[in-house]
Amino acid sequence: MTQKMQPDTRSRSQRKVPIMPAVDFPHGARVEVQVGRVHIAVFNINGEYFALYGRCPHQSAPLSRGRLQGTVICSEETCWETKWVHDGEVLVCPGHGMEYHVRSGKAFGYDLKLRTYEVVVEEGQVTLVL
Amino acid sequence: MESDGPLVKVRKVEASYNPVQDEDLDQFGKELSELTIVDVDVHVDDTLMFMLDYMEGHFRKRLETVLQADFKGEPGNSLRNMIAHIAWLGSSYDKPPRAKLAAKEDLLARMEKGIIDYSILFPSELLPIGYLPEPEWAASLAKAYNQYMVDAYQNTKGVKIAIVVAPQHPASAAEEIDRHASHPDVVSVCLPDVGVNPPIGDEKYEPIYAAAARHSLPISFHGIEALIHDNYPLRVAHFHTLMQVNSMGFPFTSMLQIMSVVCAGIPVRFPNLKFAVLEAGLTWMPFIMYRLDAAYLRYRTELPALEKKPSEYIRDWYIGTHELEALPRRGDLVKLIELYQGQDTTMWASDWPHLERDLIAGFMRYEMDETLRRKILGENALEFFGLTPPK
Ligand code: FES
Numbered sequence: 395m396t397q398k399m400q401p402d403t404r405s406r407s408q409r410k411v412p413i414m415p416a417v418d419f420p421h422g423a424r425v426e427v428q429v430g431r432v433h434i435a436v437f438n439i440n441g442e443y444f445a446l447y448g449r450c451p452h453q454s455a456p457l458s459r460g461r462l463q464g465t466v467i468c469s470e471e472t473c474w475e476t477k478w479v480h481d482g483e484v485l486v487c488p489g490h491g492m493e494y495h496v497r498s499g500k501a502f503g504y505d506l507k508l509r510t511y512e513v514v515v516e517e518g519q520v521t522l523v524l
Numbered sequence: 525m526e527s528d529g530p531l532v533k534v535r536k537v538e539a540s541y542n543p544v545q546d547e548d549l550d551q552f553g554k555e556l557s558e559l560t561i562v563d564v565d566v567h568v569d570d571t572l573m574f575m576l577d578y579m580e581g582h583f584r585k586r587l588e589t590v591l592q593a594d595f596k597g598e599p600g601n602s603l604r605n606m607i608a609h610i611a612w613l614g615s616s617y618d619k620p621p622r623a624k625l626a627a628k629e630d631l632l633a634r635m636e637k638g639i640i641d642y643s644i645l646f647p648s649e650l651l652p653i654g655y656l657p658e659p660e661w662a663a664s665l666a667k668a669y670n671q672y673m674v675d676a677y678q679n680t681k682g683v684k685i686a687i688v689v690a691p692q693h694p695a696s697a698a699e700e701i702d703r704h705a706s707h708p709d710v711v712s713v714c715l716p717d718v719g720v721n722p723p724i725g726d727e728k729y730e731p732i733y734a735a736a737a738r739h740s741l742p743i744s745f746h747g748i749e750a751l752i753h754d755n756y757p758l759r760v761a762h763f764h765t766l767m768q769v770n771s772m773g774f775p776f777t778s779m780l781q782i783m784s785v786v787c788a789g790i791p792v793r794f795p796n797l798k799f800a801v802l803e804a805g806l807t808w809m810p811f812i813m814y815r816l817d818a819a820y821l822r823y824r825t826e827l828p829a830l831e832k833k834p835s836e837y838i839r840d841w842y843i844g845t846h847e848l849e850a851l852p853r854r855g856d857l858v859k860l861i862e863l864y865q866g867q868d869t870t871m872w873a874s875d876w877p878h879l880e881r882d883l884i885a886g887f888m889r890y891e892m893d894e895t896l897r898r899k900i901l902g903e904n905a906l907e908f909f910g911l912t913p914p915k
Contacts, residue, residue, distance in 0.1 A: 409529055411529075411532055423536065424537055424538075424539065425534055426534075427532065427533070428533040429531075430529070430531060431530075452850065453883035455544050455547075458537045459537055459538070459539060459540040459544055460540070461540070488542075491879075
């Protein structure tokens with residue numbers, strides 16, 4: 395079925411999409427949510443939920459299947475020393491390895507940011523806010 | 525879980541430690557299943573252990589020794605690991621997913637999706653064969669590989685084989701071509717293009733071109749990370765990082781080999797011989813074509829065999845799309861292909877299942893008319909490899 399699905403553009407009106415009971419979505423679990431034609435990857439990392447746009451802009455690999463690890467940075471902040479950072483919060487694309495910070499959606503080394511979504515737990519349900 | 529908005533689906537998933545495969549095909553399944561799809565660069569598990577049964581005498585003993593070796597935790601039975609990856613071991617912190625070797629069942633499962641009509645198998649393990657300093661050893665490995673591949677993959681629907689030859693032993697390379705060329709599942713001869721010395725257009729290799737021409741077997745140049753060689757055309761010492769070696773190694777090697785073959789007048793001597801170049805991307809094609817043309821103006825007398833400009837020979841070369849560059853705009857690929865006049869010569873290649881393989885979404889994101897898309901996805905490859913149209 396490939397019927398055209400417009401993204402929900404109703405201004406300001408937030409749409410809440412319950413995903414599953416929080417008890418079924420523990421630390422370390424991940425879920426792929428498809429809303430219309432949009433895929434969203436949702437992770438539980440140490441009790442915190444993160445949701446990002448679920449397809450890699452490079453060649454569309456499913457980001458929900460990416461590993462979570464750290465990465466190296468080297469910047470003015472690190473006095474141009476290479477440092478291992480964000481251990482457990484860097485989503486590595488299972489396609490070819492682009493890396494995204496799950497908190498911000500920012501791609502390391504690219505001028506690119508994935509859309510992120512708010513996740514709340516309401517009445518025991520992990521819920522996406524779109 | 526339905527509401528008044530768009531349909532919502534929720535699925536629990538696991539992290540993937542190998543690169544995700546084939547889901548990309550499913551994504552475009554409908555659109556693609558109508559078309560002829562030829563994947564011109566596919567790799568299966570061809571590690572050296574499979575060749576043991578095909579080796580004889582002292583070389584068999586030698587391969588047994590190789591299979592027992594262990595290099596810093598990398599499997600010792602991998603020629604590529606032995607000479608390619610040690611220098612940069614761990615430099616990516618395991619960031620890219622580990623490339624999984626594809627067993628025959630994996631290949632069959634991919635073919636059974638009914639999307640890909642032909643997969644052309646190219647060597648993995650023996651791609652650096654041109655680097656081996658001992659011609660006899662290299663030739664015996666190539667011979668074992670070819671027979672193993674034919675035995676293991678012949679009569680498999682939609683699967684075709686490119687045999688490999690050891691350029692440093694032209695006589696035995698020609699024999700291999702003579703041996704396998706008439707096999708219906710052998711569709712090309714792969715000339716590994718790194719490490720060879722002298723360059724591949726040299727007079728020394730004439731028996732290889734003559735044999736391929738005799739059998740109308742097209743020649744495919746297939747690159748490999750150029751880091752492994754210590755001589756032509758680039759030296760490891762030129763680069764500090766694997767990324768630099770990888771990105772420059774493939775196209776530079778390809779450009780140098782094309783230049784060498786064309787300037788040696790091989791396309792003039794063997795006008796029916798077809799050539800392809802794989803795994804080097806596309807963007808450098810206009811550069812080498814028109815750069816050579818510019819110099820040809822002044823130095824034509826050095827190449828008296830040529831009957832037309834270098835670009836007019838090179839535009840006849842077929843070229844695999846992998847590793848497809850991500851150009852900024854969706855219309856850019858068509859512009860690039862127009863520049864190198866590659867409408868009839870560009871062939872979709874995935875490099876499946878290697879880490880750097882292209883997912884088909886990478887190609888489908890480019891806009892082009894349907895005629896050109898059909899040519900690139902299959903029709904040009906049918907022509908190059910002489911395959912029967914599947915439908
Ligand atoms: S698809 Fe994500 S890095 Fe290629």
